Amino acid sequence: MILPPPGTLLGEVEGIPDPGGVVANWAEAPVILARKGETVRAYLNVCPHAGRPLNLPNGKVFAHGGDTLICPAHGAVFDIESGACAGGPAGASGLTPVSVDVRNGNVYAA
Numbered sequence: 001m002i003l004p005p006p007g008t009l010l011g012e013v014e015g016i017p018d019p020g021g022v023v024a025n026w027a028e029a030p031v032i033l034a035r036k037g038e039t040v041r042a043y044l045n046v047c048p049h050a051g052r053p054l055n056l057p058n059g060k061v062f063a064h065g066g067d068t069l070i071c072p073a074h075g076a077v078f079d080i081e082s083g084a085c086a087g088g089p090a091g092a093s094g095l096t097p098v099s100v101d102v103r104n105g106n107v108y109a110a
Contacts, residue, residue: 001044002029003098004109010100011107013040019066019080023055026109031098032061033107034069034080040107042100043083047071048093054078069095 004010010024016035023045024031030045032054045053052073055061062070068077068086076088083095099110 006109008109009106010109013102013105013107020063021061021069023059036066036080040100040102042098043095044098047076049074049076049090
């Protein structure tokens with residue numbers, strides 16, 4: 001899978017629900033930005049269970065209780081801070097992290 005090169009603008013912090021997630025602005029590969037408080041993380045937007053995106057066609061990303069992201073296809077649950085599977089059919093497989101750097105309210109690939 002192609003990862004965004006360092007310095008690629010992926011989105012703005014204020015555009016990410018707190019807590020929650022959004023699809024990144026980079027069209028070359030599916031990346032999701034997840035936020036909890038001041039912490040922003042990025043993951044490939046691919047559920048390891050079935051290879052489907054974590055967002056609905058309208059772009060909405062399900063976050064539950066501020067701690068997890070939920071795959072809408074089969075209900076796999078992932079820790080918003082680590083990407084680790086927290087329940088459901090993904091088993092021990094977690095989300096693939098994408099390194100990011102937050103500067104001046106923007107999120108860049110690192």
